[in-house]
Amino acid sequence: MGMALGTLDELPLAYRAALARNSLAPLWPMMRDVLPHGGPRPVTLPHLWRFSELRPLLLEAGALTPVEKAERRVLVLTDPGRGAGAMQAAPVIYAGMQLLLPGETAPAHRHTPSAARIIVEGEGAYTVVDGEKCPMHRGDLVLTPGGAWHDHGHAGTEPVIWLDALDLPLFVYLEGSYAEEAPLQAPRNRPDACEAEYLASGLVPSRRHGRAPAARYPMLRYPWARTEAALRRLADLGPSGEATELDYVNPETGESCLPTLGFTAMMLRPGETVAPARRSTSAVFHVVGGRGTAVVNGERFAFGPADTFSAPVFADITHAAAGAEPAFLIRIHDRPLQERLGYYEERPRS
Amino acid sequence: MGMALGTLDELPLAYRAALARNSLAPLWPMMRDVLPHGGPRPVTLPHLWRFSELRPLLLEAGALTPVEKAERRVLVLTDPGRGAGAMQAAPVIYAGMQLLLPGETAPAHRHTPSAARIIVEGEGAYTVVDGEKCPMHRGDLVLTPGGAWHDHGHAGTEPVIWLDALDLPLFVYLEGSYAEEAPLQAPRNRPDACEAEYLASGLVPSRRHGRAPAARYPMLRYPWARTEAALRRLADLGPSGEATELDYVNPETGESCLPTLGFTAMMLRPGETVAPARRSTSAVFHVVGGRGTAVVNGERFAFGPADTFSAPVFADITHAAAGAEPAFLIRIHDRPLQERLGYYEERPRS
Amino acid sequence: MGMALGTLDELPLAYRAALARNSLAPLWPMMRDVLPHGGPRPVTLPHLWRFSELRPLLLEAGALTPVEKAERRVLVLTDPGRGAGAMQAAPVIYAGMQLLLPGETAPAHRHTPSAARIIVEGEGAYTVVDGEKCPMHRGDLVLTPGGAWHDHGHAGTEPVIWLDALDLPLFVYLEGSYAEEAPLQAPRNRPDACEAEYLASGLVPSRRHGRAPAARYPMLRYPWARTEAALRRLADLGPSGEATELDYVNPETGESCLPTLGFTAMMLRPGETVAPARRSTSAVFHVVGGRGTAVVNGERFAFGPADTFSAPVFADITHAAAGAEPAFLIRIHDRPLQERLGYYEERPRS
Amino acid sequence: MGMALGTLDELPLAYRAALARNSLAPLWPMMRDVLPHGGPRPVTLPHLWRFSELRPLLLEAGALTPVEKAERRVLVLTDPGRGAGAMQAAPVIYAGMQLLLPGETAPAHRHTPSAARIIVEGEGAYTVVDGEKCPMHRGDLVLTPGGAWHDHGHAGTEPVIWLDALDLPLFVYLEGSYAEEAPLQAPRNRPDACEAEYLASGLVPSRRHGRAPAARYPMLRYPWARTEAALRRLADLGPSGEATELDYVNPETGESCLPTLGFTAMMLRPGETVAPARRSTSAVFHVVGGRGTAVVNGERFAFGPADTFSAPVFADITHAAAGAEPAFLIRIHDRPLQERLGYYEERPRS
Ligand SMILES: [Fe+2]
Ligand SMILES: [Fe+2]
Numbered sequence A, B, C, D: 001m002g003m004a005l006g007t008l009d010e011l012p013l014a015y016r017a018a019l020a021r022n023s024l025a026p027l028w029p030m031m032r033d034v035l036p037h038g039g040p041r042p043v044t045l046p047h048l049w050r051f052s053e054l055r056p057l058l059l060e061a062g063a064l065t066p067v068e069k070a071e072r073r074v075l076v077l078t079d080p081g082r083g084a085g086a087m088q089a090a091p092v093i094y095a096g097m098q099l100l101l102p103g104e105t106a107p108a109h110r111h112t113p114s115a116a117r118i119i120v121e122g123e124g125a126y127t128v129v130d131g132e133k134c135p136m137h138r139g140d141l142v143l144t145p146g147g148a149w150h151d152h153g154h155a156g157t158e159p160v161i162w163l164d165a166l167d168l169p170l171f172v173y174l175e176g177s178y179a180e181e182a183p184l185q186a187p188r189n190r191p192d193a194c195e196a197e198y199l200a201s202g203l204v205p206s207r208r209h210g211r212a213p214a215a216r217y218p219m220l221r222y223p224w225a226r227t228e229a230a231l232r233r234l235a236d237l238g239p240s241g242e243a244t245e246l247d248y249v250n251p252e253t254g255e256s257c258l259p260t261l262g263f264t265a266m267m268l269r270p271g272e273t274v275a276p277a278r279r280s281t282s283a284v285f286h287v288v289g290g291r292g293t294a295v296v297n298g299e300r301f302a303f304g305p306a307d308t309f310s311a312p313v314f315a316d317i318t319h320a321a322a323g324a325e326p327a328f329l330i331r332i333h334d335r336p337l338q339e340r341l342g343y344y345e346e347r348p349r350s
């Protein structure tokens, strides 16, 4: 174990050339790169994207590029560890701030990656997913699962901004990412399932035998009003100093609301500091409301409403709420994927 | 197929005696009894238990027998198809009306059958299940799953009556029914999980890695107020003439709230008639509110609040609400058991 | 807890009559019968059915009753705890010895209960299950799952005897037992799946996407030759004094081969005594080969080839092989059902 | 849809600089790269690695680098679509040919990626996995699942060569790849589970209640002799012109033998041509025996024993066996991962 492994330079040039000719490469000079000892060596760097800085740039994009030439007018949050233009904030997480101006639409389409959006600002926008029309209010989580047709519209009067989160990098990595387009959908004339069918925990529409099984994604919108109320109640009762967290799940199965990305709503009580275990997942945190600080691997971020920050795998993270109000965040992570791989892990802080 | 099978009488007496001596019996004379052709031959008969008749008898039981000598003061709803004293209303369903007087308690105990109770009348009672104290209001469904310690108390001033539903007959049949007793439990000082943790559909407490898994039965009380509100909303949106039904499920898994018995809340809109498919399950219907009629295999029951009626397997059932108010029922059935056996089936009406 | 519960006799006659008129019954006088304290009170009694005594009676049935008048010429093993004519050997287990004479057939039919048969004597019989023709050799286990069409035929020259095991009592209890008939099936012209597709542990036919999913019961025959060879190998390697046991499972899922009944092949090494934990299941043991003794709740059975014996729930059982040969048994039990109910349990010996 | 999207060049330099300063990037110029229309644009190129060319280079590696300086003496099969030194043959598949010389050992270690090896040449090597000693014969598949301790040894007299297949690229992508080391393990003194416990399809060791659950990976070796015999039998019976394929599965659950990588044994009958549907998985094919040709997206590979070739996602592949003998291949693919993501798909040939 102690001995240094051989390097590429130690191999004769002719041998190296013969390997290259045959699409072969020696493992041992690369071994410690792909299988480091003791723990992973993440490339991802923690970063804070301040909404106050991002918002003007996003509105400027609206002015610079008509939606027809952008299709989706999005500024992608690029991991500084990967260099300019990286289409991801963490290994599995694409996060982008999208702007929709009054009257604009996004064409109906579907793609292999799954998406969820968290509404940041503005009223009047909606997403239609497989015919189900979901209104979009601040803090709402709206799903567009992989393979589901979706389009967006905006019947309001002010710009709408939302945060898109997708497992796009995973599908790019798998060489399985692609999209298809279609005409705009005719939405059904009824409220979305969270208003019609999934109104109380533990109650689901009775299954009709012989009919098609329940939709794989029966509930597409998780209204923030419910989430905040549930967090506040949980915080009243739970022990202090411990995270107050709710996972977004499929109400028919209890599984994560999307196959690879997980979404966890967090509340920090006023003045509270929470220091969770290190997790094998990376994460993007979006601030729905309140102010505070996050220290990620020693880097300090002061956050406020609509800010977004990231953390790599196995990061030491400390969250604290500032001021007299609680802070509310949604953590976007890849725990569902890691659990499907049998790999998810938590470790004591370092 | 046409030929009649041999009968017991056709066999020589000496042969029959030799069989009996050897604990043997010929199949063919019994064949059509245990395996009838074309469909099952249920023993269970439909029946309506009127609360107006049952209630005085139950209160009289309170006067006749001190709770110490009754342990649980219950009048069992006995299937008339099985003769007097049958401890069941349907093959898998024990249903009994229980009376608890102010200040009375039921000793802490647990048993292999699973139970749920539906509160019928009176305020102030509670059930403690594995330390979780569940208040009991009219229409609430409160679970005491098999193996869970539970006791009851009554801090109110009026008699409390509830309907117990258990899969006791199944465990008696399996020769697996028994109970154990213990001292009263010290309840935890916090609201039960439906008030603390399961406040919104699709949101569950974030799972902590490495801790014990979520309790097998994380939510023990389903408050009627939520159920009725959800039914009314669903009825506003769903198609008329079709059952408005919600299943009670485990909010962590989407599975039925108990392993063998299922509970389905039903609403009939004012004046509405619903004629569902015939089901392979038998059922007991309890009326939480409203009035109407049910026709079960041609037998007509006019029902009102707190009444209870039963239906055998594959029954033709027609429900209708009477008057200007909707009717609300909870259907207790054995669909979860039948689905675990791969046997549940629905058929067109005969 | 100490106080005796009130009895039926203590209640006024008029009150008892009023209850009966209303199809009601007081729980408390029956309470200890249906929910005994501390453990179940099984009705089932252990019993040994000697093949040497059963065989002549079965052959006599062949002489007394033509197959047309018997449909299936079976002597049912009746639990002595239930009295003459009981169509079961244990709560969930029907067991019957069936005789098929050369040239006889059993009509094609299907039923809600699931069956398996263990071939006891004779060559040349076969079962066709949903078109799959399964030859039947001594010790083979052949499945006819609930709902599957099946018929039997006999192309040999000597009587064939097999042991049928069904969960018939469960379906009778559920009021769900019935049968349907059809013309004889035309078997497919290929060996059954155990000869064609399931030839090695851990290898299954590659699943074709978009085609119908694998049959729910992909392998219908478990040849004894393989079972015995695997048991002998396992016995060579495993620790002495501990049961050498293999469960029959679905090779596509690892689940029990039928939904409610389990089948476990056992080997006792020459001279070995095995004293397993007490199980919450009842069981019927069939001796495929070898001799020995079983002591069930203190009752001693000397067993030899083709004998069958039963044991109630939570029985203390001690098995011992006699002579220089190992003993081979197949244990039929209801562990799959009990595990689906979350109720299966093992306890130390008493 | 028809309009070209805006490009990076069309944006003002100052705007682009402001974005870069804020770790932001516009989506629309990159949109078609990460989400192409109509189907994925794989980077992976099909390639054939001839064993006759690879073997001398691998033996030369043995001469050039002592095992101490190589740890594992492996030549990695690098996808020509990714450029020199790529540590992968396809998105999720690392494949490398490993050489072990007589007397050499590989140190005990474990890592987050899962591995399987297929033995190519030489006798006498073995792998110890969590104490289970697996001998390695030509064509055997031996698993070292993620997290399992493993070491290799070689008690024979000739070089041993095997093909390692790992989901290493996935764990590198997830920033979760790492290894740990430990002293050599003391193997248990009994044959591995495929020789001891999993000897017949549909038979598994009886589960002991209350004990630790069956190992997650109960069978670590799949002997080629069994696989080839089962393939030949299946080919005798199955329809011609259709792939004769067996999947390697966990005998306790029927799931794929590893969480993300799938292994499928294929047989081509003498002279047979097989043209399967296009699959969303990429694949690496290893030739265990026989000769033939594969045409992958129009590129023709003549293959013989121990050759290995690759195919990208949705490739058109045609296999044909040459000569009088059947050809046997093992296909390594990522269908288990894709099925866990709900993404696996097959399409008609183009
Ligand atoms: Fe989209
Ligand atoms: Fe109870």
Ligand SMILES: [Fe+2]
Pocket: C109, C110, C111, C115, C144, C150
């Ligand atoms: Fe039958």
Ligand SMILES: [Fe+2]
Pocket: D109, D110, D111, D115, D144, D150
């Ligand atoms: Fe390794």
